[in-house]
Amino acid sequence: MTKVLVPSVCPYCGAGCGFFIAVEKECATGIEYMPDHPVSEGALCSKGNAALEIIYHPERLTSPLKRKGEGFSRISWEEAIDLVARAFGEAVKKHGPGSIALLSSSKCSNEENYLIEKLARLLGSPNVDNCARLCHAPSVVGLNRTLGAAGMTNPIPDIANSKCIFIIGSNLAENHPVLSRWIHRAKDAGAVVIVADPRMTHTSWMADVFLQLKPGTDVALLNGMAHVIIKEGLVDRDYIAQRTRGFEALAESVKDYPPEKVAEITGVPAGDIVRAARAYAISPASSILYSMGITQHSTGTDNVQAVSNLALICGHLGKPGTGVMPLRGQNNVQGACDMGALAEFYPGYKKADDPETIKYFSSAWGVESLPLGPGLTAIQMIDAAATGEIKAMYIVGEDPANSDPCSQNVHSALNNLDFLVVQDIFMTATAQLADVVLPAAVWAEKEGSFTNTERRVQWSCKALDPPGAALSDLEIVCLIGKSLGLDFDYPDAAMVLAEINRTVPQYGGITWERLGKAGLIWPCPSNDHPGTPILHSSGFRLAEGRASIVPVPYRPAAEDVSWDYPLILTTGRVAVHHNAGSMTRRSPSLMEREPDLYVEINTADAVRLKVADGDEVTITTPRGETEAHARLTDSVKRGVVFMPFHFPGTNILTTEVTDPEARIPEFKVSACKISRRD
Amino acid sequence: MPVYIDISRCIGCRSCEVACQRVHGGSGHINVHFVGDSASIPIFCHHCEEANCTVACFTGALHKEGERTAFDVDKCTGCGLCKLACPFGVVWTNKIAHKCDLCEGRDAPACVTTCPANALSTDFELASRRARSRAARAAAYGGRR
Structure with missing residues (x-):
């Protein structure tokens, strides 16, 4: 019996850890670690260790399905593709190309995202987006404006070179566990770690300074730190003069944020704000790591800009150990954005509302016209489905019925569509609402390139064949494209990557041949370019090569506590689950560790609510109500409760209010009330 | 060589538990225990x-x-x-x-290789070497900056 080790990239978070899948007799029999992987060095978190459990799960979709009354019946691929092509063709003919929308997936490879983006545009629809909208849309908007590029500025292993690591709104110890090895390495070399979070998370265990702020007050905290840094003269004057614009306006605007006032808004002691600000500013190399705690707010774009302001006034960019690091949540959310699966961009972040972009891609794709953007974002698509503006939708590997805020409205909106096709590996809550369901392959059953959070493009090899009639997303998209009369003749992923090399400048030199063990970090414009691990080392890709410092006033979150809803609900992740949970909730070894939805309540609040540990409680917001087990803890402050969003109940509660620019919903702050169920 | 723990590094991610279970046919020998809200400690042979x-x-x-x-x-x-x-x-x-059988037949125990935070190792001296290195730096720099 021969055992083959197939190199693979983990399908869960954006860290992009590598491992080998051991294959015997065309069956995945185990995982072997990859000690020479540049990011993970052989390590894998609990989700990575359990990754193979979903491959052979009995609930895998193995045949195309068609709605038949309340249930589904199996159909052939020919019939399925014909149904999809006819429905989309009709919608375009009857109601115009703006009546169709495509939701691409940050779980799919770069090649697949590129083709889904291309399919939408060639059909004439500007409406294509992916779930980056729900995680890092504010980073894309905010960092493109301030720094001229939206990715992590420095690679993950470079965190070890940092002398001060400021983690705000990220529970990376649970959500990107391998990053903690690099943080500990920095700590052993004398780095100070500052963590700002409304919860005392596992990440806060690493902190030297812990700032437990009230949810939604991040801008106030960051402005307060900027106030201290400017007032005490700890700014990098040369850097500000040579590399930035807009400092004076910031200096003026943060005058209103003395630590004492910020302490009142955020609940963080003034002394800690000063300590954190000094530590960040005077260290020779400081980095900021952030995630959803910064972005999932109605002030998400402001939060991101406040983060980048801090880095810019201290000159902590463009050198080893520095940087602004948005940590991405899914294995290819960076790549999905790079490939243009976003309403406002074509591939390579070419602005969809720019006629130059249209000209460029019209000639690259050999077509006469392309739709001018921006199209509808993921959340707007759902609204448009509800009003009947969108008639047909194609959802690939996403579960908006679980992952969008106020999820009961999503159900009725999707039901309102004339035609919904969902392509996934399991029968998700969204797939239940579909007219046609297409069975897709998991990561191990296909090949392609994936871009992790540090912009590292890695090739993941095919280890197995998909079950039953399931096909890779690439094959399915090509079948649909061809039956709609488009030239979608791509025999494999490498062929698509070759086209990406020609059309996306950042990926110009990231050819299939060069994607060896360690991958390549974009921008990599040509075949002899080594890749660019550290961005902004020689200026910014903005006017005059200068970054923008944008003053941001503090705005409170959209919802605040009231007499009826006296508690603030914030949401997040736990170590053993991933996003909407359609994969991890089917993984036995993860489910046995975290089987149910729970709500963390401060012990003092629990006494007042007469709730004991383990009690069943009802959580109610103006949107709806959910049941969960109470977990009493002192890791959340009084007045704040926490729920993980991996279970269907949580997003029944969350608010639909979005950031005005990035259109990300405010998942992190909802007013709620809790009562014990008797 | 037994496995040793650097308690200050454990992040409570439970990777060791799942890895141990995975390589031992579903029954693991390592358990991560949470002490209140402030620490987690893997307990093993x-x-x-x-x-x-x-x-x-x-x-x-x-x-x-x-x-x-x-x-x-x-x-x-x-x-x-x-x-x-x-x-x-x-x-x-x-x-x-x-x-715990120290993963007989593998290069290193699965829990050690998989630990994202490098909290587990087979080097008895590692945790104290790290602590001494931190202490030396603190002394040289006059405490935390």
């Missing part, structure tokens, strides 16, 4: 020099082999005395005894 479980084991199924506390499945009667004898609660019985 110490491979004690004078191991109570080997003293209690009257058939010699559990016995010392150099540093390891080894287990000979053929001699195990499943009596459960080892479980009673272990002061750390890391030997358990389900028909036969189960305990």
Whole structure:
């Protein structure tokens, strides 16, 4: 019996850890670690260790399905593709190309995202987006404006070179566990770690300074730190003069944020704000790591800009150990954005509302016209489905019925569509609402390139064949494209990557041949370019090569506590689950560790609510109500409760209010009330 | 070589638990315990020099082999005395005894390689070397900056 080790990239978070899948007799029999992987060095978190459990799960979709009354019946691929092509063709003919929308997936490879983006545009629809909208849309908007590029500025292993690591709104110890090895390495070399979070998370265990702020007050905290840094003269004057614009306006605007006032808004002691600000500013190399705690707010774009302001006034960019690091949540959310699966961009972040972009891609794709953007974002698509503006939708590997805020409205909106096709590996809550369901392959059953959070493009090899009639997303998209009369003749992923090399400048030199063990970090414009691990080392890709410092006033979150809803609900992740949970909730070894939805309540609040540990409680917001087990803890402050969003109940509660620019919903702050169920 | 823990590094991600379970056919030998809201500690076999479980084991199924506390499945009667004898609660019985075998046959125990935070190692001195290095830097820089 021969055992083959197939190199693979983990399908869960954006860290992009590598491992080998051991294959015997065309069956995945185990995982072997990859000690020479540049990011993970052989390590894998609990989700990575359990990754193979979903491959052979009995609930895998193995045949195309068609709605038949309340249930589904199996159909052939020919019939399925014909149904999809006819429905989309009709919608375009009857109601115009703006009546169709495509939701691409940050779980799919770069090649697949590129083709889904291309399919939408060639059909004439500007409406294509992916779930980056729900995680890092504010980073894309905010960092493109301030720094001229939206990715992590420095690679993950470079965190070890940092002398001060400021983690705000990220529970990376649970959500990107391998990053903690690099943080500990920095700590052993004398780095100070500052963590700002409304919860005392596992990440806060690493902190030297812990700032437990009230949810939604991040801008106030960051402005307060900027106030201290400017007032005490700890700014990098040369850097500000040579590399930035807009400092004076910031200096003026943060005058209103003395630590004492910020302490009142955020609940963080003034002394800690000063300590954190000094530590960040005077260290020779400081980095900021952030995630959803910064972005999932109605002030998400402001939060991101406040983060980048801090880095810019201290000159902590463009050198080893520095940087602004948005940590991405899914294995290819960076790549999905790079490939243009976003309403406002074509591939390579070419602005969809720019006629130059249209000209460029019209000639690259050999077509006469392309739709001018921006199209509808993921959340707007759902609204448009509800009003009947969108008639047909194609959802690939996403579960908006679980992952969008106020999820009961999503159900009725999707039901309102004339035609919904969902392509996934399991029968998700969204797939239940579909007219046609297409069975897709998991990561191990296909090949392609994936871009992790540090912009590292890695090739993941095919280890197995998909079950039953399931096909890779690439094959399915090509079948649909061809039956709609488009030239979608791509025999494999490498062929698509070759086209990406020609059309996306950042990926110009990231050819299939060069994607060896360690991958390549974009921008990599040509075949002899080594890749660019550290961005902004020689200026910014903005006017005059200068970054923008944008003053941001503090705005409170959209919802605040009231007499009826006296508690603030914030949401997040736990170590053993991933996003909407359609994969991890089917993984036995993860489910046995975290089987149910729970709500963390401060012990003092629990006494007042007469709730004991383990009690069943009802959580109610103006949107709806959910049941969960109470977990009493002192890791959340009084007045704040926490729920993980991996279970269907949580997003029944969350608010639909979005950031005005990035259109990300405010998942992190909802007013709620809790009562014990008797 | 037994596995050692640098408690200051454990982030409570439970990767070691899932990895151990994975390589031992579904039953793991390492358990992460949470102490309030402020710490997590993996609990596993110490491979004690004078191991109570080997003293209690009257058939010699559990016995010392150099540093390891080894287990000979053929001699195990499943009596459960080892479980009673272990002061750390890391030997358990389900028909036969189960305990950490240091992943015999692998280059390193799975929990050590998989640990994202480098909290587990087979180097007894590692945790104290790290602490000394931090102390030296603190002294040189006059404390935390």
